[in-house]
Amino acid sequence: MVKEIILANAPTGLPVIEYGKNNSTFALREVELPSLKEDQVLLQTIFLSNDPAQRGWIQKDQISERGYVPPILPGDRVRAGNIAKVLKSTSSLIKEGTLVQSISGWVEQQVVDAKQVTPLPDMPGFSPSIFFGALGGTGMTAYFGLKDVCKFKEGQSIIVSGAAGATGSAVVQLAKHVFKASRVIGIAGSEEKCEWVKKIGADVALNYKSPTFVNDLIEAAKPSYVDCYFDNVGGSILNACLRVVKRYGRIAACGAISSYNGDRSQSTLDNWFEIITNRLTVQGFIIFDFLDRRDEAIQVLSSAVKEGKFSASDGETLVRSSFEKVPEVWMRLFRGENTGKLVTQIADL
Structure with missing residues (x-):
């Protein structure tokens, strides 16, 4: 028998992490493994991989046809x-001992x-978790x-929110060191994180809690x-950044983590x-839009990693945990307790 974690009660607000309560979001379940065919x-x-998108997948009363993946239902x-x-x-x-995604x-x-699995290529000197972050969905x-949504050109300027998070920190590094931005302004949630954002490439880092x-x-x-x-x-x-994007x-609308655990109707944009007045283009996107161009991205990203333009190790927070505490680690995303990609490790390589 092995353990899995299921959705017990779909949340509308902050998930309840403790198991066994009437309103617990998750539950542990033991399952028997079948023989191999x-x-x-x-x-x-x-x-x-810990991703803010998972919060949307478990949201209560979703309209399934409006999502980009099927919702996770109780059970x-x-x-x-x-x-x-x-x-x-x-x-x-696929041989025994192979690492796969x-x-x-x-x-x-x-x-x-x-x-249903993809063997991982060798990346000597790096943790396999790089294929979640720098060479995974985050990097892509x-x-x-930057390339297709922002249509970013050398010498342009950019603001990046969530700049100490997984995607944000990748954007900061790629914008500055690969796309050759003239100015990168990062936004993060503490002075310590702002210093880290400047370390990885931002010209200016601002604390939104100031x-x-x-x-x-x-x-x-x-x-x-x-x-x-x-x-x-x-x-x-x-709302604040709408005032400072030039005509x-x-x-690039990539995420909305500020409202994932609350009432989305409160996200007003005055x-x-x-x-309208500055004829701005707002485009939402998800990585699934570009999966057919994965090889293109991986070529650019792997070259940037090897050339030291895109840090894999700096862009990751790795947490070793027991399996039962996987939801607790995931919740760190929503408390800002990570820099770069948040990864949970539950077993040895």
Whole structure:
């Protein structure tokens, strides 16, 4: 028998992490592993990806056709990206001991068809978890957000919110060191994080919790304002940034973590008229839009990592945890207790 974590009660507000309560968001369940059939593999989960998007997938009363993936329903295993080791294999293509990537979710071990996993290429000197971050969905989101959504050009300027988070920190580094931005303004939630954001490439880093944040933002964007705003948080920070994107500028709408655990109707935008008067383009996007161009992104990102332009180690917070505490680690995302990509490790390589 192995353990998995399922959705017990779909939340509307902050998830209740403690197991066994009437309103607990998650529950532990034991499952029996089936015997391997032809072309199957037995996986031992090593690393789990923690993503703000998972909060949206478990939201109560979703309209399924409005989502980009099916919602997680009560009784379903919580969906997540995994990096796992193949313990047993009946596939001629995947050997035992191979490290693979899958979307197996919050489970200790699982039997899946071999075609459902992707063997990881060798990246000597780096943790396999790099394929969640710099060379995974995080890096690709930053790359395509800059290239295709922001249509970013050398010498342009950009503001990045959530700049100490997984995607935000990747955007800061790529914008400055690969796309050659003239000016990168990062927004984070503490003075310590702001210093780290400057360390990885931002010219200016602003603490949104400062009472002078809005004025500081306006001053940092002067005299000509910025070409692009890469939005990872929504809410009041998006509202403030609408005032400092230059005419015909672009806004890449990547995330809205400020409202994921609260009442989304409170995310008012009283600066929305800026979009009209300054003819701004706001475009939402998700990484699934660009999966057919994965090889293009990985080539650019891996070169940037090898050349020291994109730090894999600085852009990750790795937390070793027991399996039962996986939800507790995930919740660190919403308390800002990570810099870069938040990864949970539940077993040895």
